[in-house]
Structure formats: structure tokens, C-alpha cells
Amino acid sequence: MAEVFLKNCWYLAAWADELAPGAKLGRQIAGEHVLLLRDDAGQLAALQDSCPHRFAPLSMGAWADGQVTCPYHGLRFAVDGRCVHNPHGAITAALAVPAYAVVERHAALWLWLGEQPADPALVPDLSFIDETPPQSRAMGYLPSAADYRLMVDNIMDLTHADYLHADTLGGGINSRARADVVQDGDRVTITWTARDDELPPLMVKQVDTADGRGDFRNRVHWYAPGTMLLQLRVAQPGALEIGGHDATSAHVMTPECAGRTHYFYCSTSDEMIANPALTPIIAEILGKAFAGEDKPMLEAQTARIAGRDFWALRPAMLPSDKGAVLARRTLDRLLAAEAGG
Numbered sequence: 001m002a003e004v005f006l007k008n009c010w011y012l013a014a015w016a017d018e019l020a021p022g023a024k025l026g027r028q029i030a031g032e033h034v035l036l037l038r039d040d041a042g043q044l045a046a047l048q049d050s051c052p053h054r055f056a057p058l059s060m061g062a063w064a065d066g067q068v069t070c071p072y073h074g075l076r077f078a079v080d081g082r083c084v085h086n087p088h089g090a091i092t093a094a095l096a097v098p099a100y101a102v103v104e105r106h107a108a109l110w111l112w113l114g115e116q117p118a119d120p121a122l123v124p125d126l127s128f129i130d131e132t133p134p135q136s137r138a139m140g141y142l143p144s145a146a147d148y149r150l151m152v153d154n155i156m157d158l159t160h161a162d163y164l165h166a167d168t169l170g171g172g173i174n175s176r177a178r179a180d181v182v183q184d185g186d187r188v189t190i191t192w193t194a195r196d197d198e199l200p201p202l203m204v205k206q207v208d209t210a211d212g213r214g215d216f217r218n219r220v221h222w223y224a225p226g227t228m229l230l231q232l233r234v235a236q237p238g239a240l241e242i243g244g245h246d247a248t249s250a251h252v253m254t255p256e257c258a259g260r261t262h263y264f265y266c267s268t269s270d271e272m273i274a275n276p277a278l279t280p281i282i283a284e285i286l287g288k289a290f291a292g293e294d295k296p297m298l299e300a301q302t303a304r305i306a307g308r309d310f311w312a313l314r315p316a317m318l319p320s321d322k323g324a325v326l327a328r329r330t331l332d333r334l335l336a337a338e339a340g341g
């Protein structure tokens with residue numbers, strides 16, 4: 001049975017700079033093949049990437065003058081999905097392509113696949129990106145052969161960093177930190193707090209203490225189905241509430257299809273804003289962590305589960321799983337509601 005994805009939600013489909021004026025981009029999002037379009041004036045549109053005649057990918061055709069042409073039999077479509085030219089005869093209602101809502105927010109293109117009206121106000125708040133100079137953003141896109149829910153688990157349970165990223169983001173503090181979980185509607189927030197503890201190797205230099213100890217707080221907000229906003233602060237012991245060094249990042253897991261995920265990330269910090277020369281250094285470190293450590297593990301987990309139902313496998317639970325479990329339960333509830341169950 002084909003996997004069911006949430007449709008009445010905003011999906012990050014691409015970073016905005018992936019689609020230049022006059023360009024097109026085909027991408028599969030939540031099981032749907034979608035053609036993203038930007039005209040020469042910068043206006044956006046999104047169509048199903050499939051001609052209604054013989055299902056040829058429209059992304060293989062020409063895009064010019066506000067119309068996309070099927071490369072197989074020459075049918076042409078406007079950005080609202082209407083067929084505007086049929087070289088073989090009359091234009092009928094059957095020759096229409098579904099169109100989707102798409103908006104540009106936070107240096108990204110957001111896609112709405114559902115039948116409910118698309119409200120741009122429901123785009124997850126990643127406004128920190130708009131407030132950050134481009135030269136101070138470490139941004140990336142990483143396609144992965146991993147289930148998006150496992151990738152959400154990975155961010156919602158940061159104790160994995162003590163083992164998978166021991167030399168950079170770990171060291172033990174994540175496992176020793178107190179985890180407080182709060183649910184507000186459909187949003188789940190987990191806050192990891194440690195005081196006067198040994199900081200992760202990558203953060204020791206940010207706190208001017210001889211023994212590398214300090215206060216640590218990492219707050220993760222999850223928005224269904226796979227957008228997460230992380231707010232990190234490290235400070236000298238006892239100074240967490242009054243100062244320190246702040247870093248903010250977005251980790252967005254957009255399902256491509258069953259077992260495959262588009263992973264978008266953007267990180268910044270007060271140090272990167274003050275000294276943009278640090279940005280490529282941080283970007284390289286994060287890129288290695290995501291691509292070289294997280295990705296192989298998550299792909300291996302996905303292969304081991306092999307398409308079976310996660311809950312039917314009766315996974316063992318740890319105290320650190322609470323945030324991830326709440327996110328999964330919330331997603332299950334939203335999927336059931338959308339299906340009418």
C-alpha cells in the first residue's frame with residue numbers, strides 16, 4: 001500500500017535560489033511530482049509534473065512566456081493548469097493539469113498540496129533567516145534515502161549527538177541535560193538544559209573558561225510534518241539567563257516519497273554574523289556531520305525497518321524519546337484527521 005503523506009500543510013520544496021527567474025524545477029514532494037516555475041518577473045507557480053495525455057514529465061519541456069509545453073505531443077499549459085494550446089484538436093476539460101499554491105518565505109519556496117485553502121500565515125516561522133545577512137548563513141540541501149520521520153526523531157532526540165557527533169556536537173552533555181517537553185496545539189517543543197557542565201567540543205571556544213565548562217540550552221520547536229527550529233545558547237556557568245553565545249538553525253525534513261527525504265538546513269550564530277569569514281568553516285563542519293554521520297545512520301535505519309510500520313515493530317523507549325514520540329503521535333493524529341478517521 002502506498003504511503004500516505006500529510007497534504008494540508010506547507011512543505012519546504014526548495015531553497016529560493018534553486019529557482020532563478022525564467023527557470024523551472026521538477027521535484028517530488030510527499031509522493032507528488034511537482035513542477036516549480038518562476039517567470040522572468042519572478043512570479044511563482046507550481047503544477048503537477050505530468051501531462052494529462054500520456055503522463056510525460058512537463059519538466060522535460062520548454063518553459064517560456066508564462067507557458068509550459070509538453071515535450072511529447074506539444075500540448076501547452078498556463079500557470080493555472082489550463083491547456084491553452086492543443087495542436088491536435090479541441091481543448092477539453094480533461095486537458096487540465098492540477099495547480100498548487102506556492103509562496104516564497106524565509107529564502108525558501110513553500111508548497112501546499114492539499115485541498116483546504118492555503119494560508120501563507122501557516123508557513124512555519126523561520127524569520128531568523130530573513131534577519132540574517134546571506135553571508136552569515138550556512139545553508140544546504142541534502143537528499144537522503146531515509147524516512148522523514150526517522151530524520152525528525154534524529155533532531156528531536158539530541159542525545160544521539162554524544163555518540164554520533166562525539167568530536168564536535170557531543171561529548172556527553174546532551175545525555176546529561178534535563179529535557180523538558182511542552183506541546184502547544186500541533187507544535188511540540190523540547191528544551192535541553194545543562195548547567196556548569198562540560199560543553200561540546202565545538203562550543204568550548206565560545207565560552208571563555210579555562211576548564212571548558214559552562215551552561216547549555218538547546219530548544220527545538222517541531223512543526224508538522226517535518227520543520228524544526230533550533231535555538232542554542234552556551235554561556236559561562238551561571239550566566240545562561242543573562243548572556244552568552246546564541247546560534248539558531250532550521251532543519252526541515254520534506255518527504256520525497258516512501259523512504260526518501262529532502263533535507264534542508266540553515267544555521268547562523270552571533271559569531272557568524274559578527275565575522276562572516278567563519279560561515280564557510282561552520283558550513284563545512286555541519287555538512288560533514290550531516291552527510292558523513294547522520295545520513296549513513298538514518299539510511300541504515302530506514303533500510304533495516306524496510307517499509308514496515310514503526311509502531312508495529314514495538315520500538316523500545318528511552319526517557320529522551322518523549323519529544324520525538326509526541327511529534328510522531330501528533331503527525332499520526334493529523335494524518336488520521338485528514339483521512340477522515
